[in-house]
Amino acid sequence: MTAIAARLTRPGFAAGGALALLFVVSLVVGVGDVSLSRLTHDPEAWRLVFASRLPRTLAAVLAGAGLAVAGLVMQALARNRFVEPTTAGTDQSAAAGVLLMTLLWPSSSLPVKTAGAAAAALAGTSVFLAVAHRLPPNQPFLVPLFGLIYGAVLGSAAMFVAWQADLIQFFEIWTRGEFSGVLRGRYELLWLSAAMVALAWWAADRLTILSLGRDVSIGLGLDYQAMMRLGLVIVSVVSALTVVVVGMIPFVGLVAPNLVTRALGDDLRRAAPWTAFVGAALTLGCDILGRIVRYPYEIPVGTILGAVGAALFLWLLFGRRA
Amino acid sequence: MIRIENVSFARGGTEILRDVSLELPSGGVTAIVGPNGAGKSTLLSLIGRLQPLQAGRITVGGHAVDSTPGAELAKVLAILRQDNGVASRLRVRELVAFGRFPHSRGRLSNEDRAHVAASLAAFGLDAFAERFVETLSGGQRQRALIAMAFCQDTPCLLLDEPLNNLDMFHARDLMRRLRAAADERGRTVVAVLHDINHAAAYADRIVAMKDGRVVADGPPAELMTPETLERVFGHRIRVTTIDGRPVALHHL
Numbered sequence A: 001m002t003a004i005a006a007r008l009t010r011p012g013f014a015a016g017g018a019l020a021l022l023f024v025v026s027l028v029v030g031v032g033d034v035s036l037s038r039l040t041h042d043p044e045a046w047r048l049v050f051a052s053r054l055p056r057t058l059a060a061v062l063a064g065a066g067l068a069v070a071g072l073v074m075q076a077l078a079r080n081r082f083v084e085p086t087t088a089g090t091d092q093s094a095a096a097g098v099l100l101m102t103l104l105w106p107s108s109s110l111p112v113k114t115a116g117a118a119a120a121a122l123a124g125t126s127v128f129l130a131v132a133h134r135l136p137p138n139q140p141f142l143v144p145l146f147g148l149i150y151g152a153v154l155g156s157a158a159m160f161v162a163w164q165a166d167l168i169q170f171f172e173i174w175t176r177g178e179f180s181g182v183l184r185g186r187y188e189l190l191w192l193s194a195a196m197v198a199l200a201w202w203a204a205d206r207l208t209i210l211s212l213g214r215d216v217s218i219g220l221g222l223d224y225q226a227m228m229r230l231g232l233v234i235v236s237v238v239s240a241l242t243v244v245v246v247g248m249i250p251f252v253g254l255v256a257p258n259l260v261t262r263a264l265g266d267d268l269r270r271a272a273p274w275t276a277f278v279g280a281a282l283t284l285g286c287d288i289l290g291r292i293v294r295y296p297y298e299i300p301v302g303t304i305l306g307a308v309g310a311a312l313f314l315w316l317l318f319g320r321r322a
Numbered sequence B: 001m002i003r004i005e006n007v008s009f010a011r012g013g014t015e016i017l018r019d020v021s022l023e024l025p026s027g028g029v030t031a032i033v034g035p036n037g038a039g040k041s042t043l044l045s046l047i048g049r050l051q052p053l054q055a056g057r058i059t060v061g062g063h064a065v066d067s068t069p070g071a072e073l074a075k076v077l078a079i080l081r082q083d084n085g086v087a088s089r090l091r092v093r094e095l096v097a098f099g100r101f102p103h104s105r106g107r108l109s110n111e112d113r114a115h116v117a118a119s120l121a122a123f124g125l126d127a128f129a130e131r132f133v134e135t136l137s138g139g140q141r142q143r144a145l146i147a148m149a150f151c152q153d154t155p156c157l158l159l160d161e162p163l164n165n166l167d168m169f170h171a172r173d174l175m176r177r178l179r180a181a182a183d184e185r186g187r188t189v190v191a192v193l194h195d196i197n198h199a200a201a202y203a204d205r206i207v208a209m210k211d212g213r214v215v216a217d218g219p220p221a222e223l224m225t226p227e228t229l230e231r232v233f234g235h236r237i238r239v240t241t242i243d244g245r246p247v248a249l250h251h252l
């Protein structure tokens, strides 16, 4: 028993340490000098940290953890390892939702717009899952393929509307993930994403059973429809929050859960905390990378993750056969 | 224990079950046999409330399957489907432990753990306990799913073609365990079986279905006649007696 505890906690400490290190690096790296030596005597440096760097870092951690767990949950709902919110219509629906809110109620507040985005994401994802469950299970690549097409159609339709309404700049903000604009007072909504991670962890056993299919779920006495809805809410709320606050961030929801479940298995009780960790570290790491690659210019985290995530995913597919 | 009254079921205009009525008393092994497409799986899935009833009534242990809360029913009956594509990256031990979910709600007690350990041992899964289900062979996976259903420890156990993919040793072993579950624990076991001889050797009662109807129903000795088997399966089958038990030479 103690041996198992030691095996579980040692990687735990290592991961915690790595994330903490990234956190500190993120606070000091970027345009505007906040080196540790300056922090000892310059109050201006501290102001920069609290107004911008800390919110930005927290936003990356919260969004990354949320997106990774949303991907994990979505994979359980769809019973397919290769779907995630950004490629299966969830994020595109959320972007369409916030676009619609902006068109119809331009003066509505950020939380209200987010609620609209979440509602649209819920509807869009329900349609995706309804189709996914009708596709033949012996051809697992049909589901992500359908998701890609479905997401692309939704995204193009929304982009067309945005173009017609002269809102294309806003649309770019929602569809291209970036943390550079994150300031105090603009990111706090993302704490809700942490609440969604907690909700997923609370329902982990039932979500795992859900991933075994409808018949097993009903056989074990689960309210299948209710659990499906709970999972949908988790996925949709996280997606809506990230789309509205920082913009679409690709690959986190795909790569982080796959890295973790490959090693630990599909039991969400075990995999969810690690997935959150990996998602947070991956997102924060890529944001830091985006700040230093072309210093003093910044590359959006979405772009960096597009490259890093794709490489990781290819490695997952071809690199190691478990 | 299981009471089926005037159950009919249709899909897309075709009748799959036509006015089926059956009463299966508590304790004992009932085998359901019949040709492909007879409606056996449909009947089992209706008893196990995996599909909504269209006409008629089914009760299990006095609980109407269409109105009893699912969580309550999961303590009364466990069902193993014929083709559940469960190829998950769950460890076998984790999968089997989910069979305890109706009792544990996710928090395994020592009693739950004892059930899991006993099921793993009973179905020869100790060596695979830490393997991912997706890495098992078809027969090993089938045993893991059966262990999961056993682990649910319900008075009533429904198994749809449980012998699928099992080798001779494990097929015989499973039938003996079903027999023991009925004799020693008083469990009510209903299994769809394709091998009429397994049914004859281990079941108390054989229910034969064809075209959505029950066409024969009785103890093996009564049912295992060339005439009845021909009526059910459509070809002449020789039946001999070995050690006082009827044996159908259906492969000849």
Ligand SMILES: Nc1ncnc2c1ncn2[C@@H]1O[C@H](COP(=O)(O)OP(=O)(O)O)[C@@H](O)[C@H]1O
Residues within 6 Å of the ligand: B011, B012, B016, B034, B035, B036, B037, B038, B039, B040, B041, B042, B043
């Ligand atoms: N989802 C379905 N849609 C249409 N027909 C179905 C469906 N499921 C089963 N059937 C039909 O119902 C009949 C009985 O099926 P089933 O209960 O699976 O038979 P058995 O288990 O006895 O082989 C078959 O003719 C089958 O084609």
Ligand SMILES: [Mg+2]
Residues within 6 Å of the ligand: B040, B041, B042, B082, B160
């Ligand atoms: Mg069948």
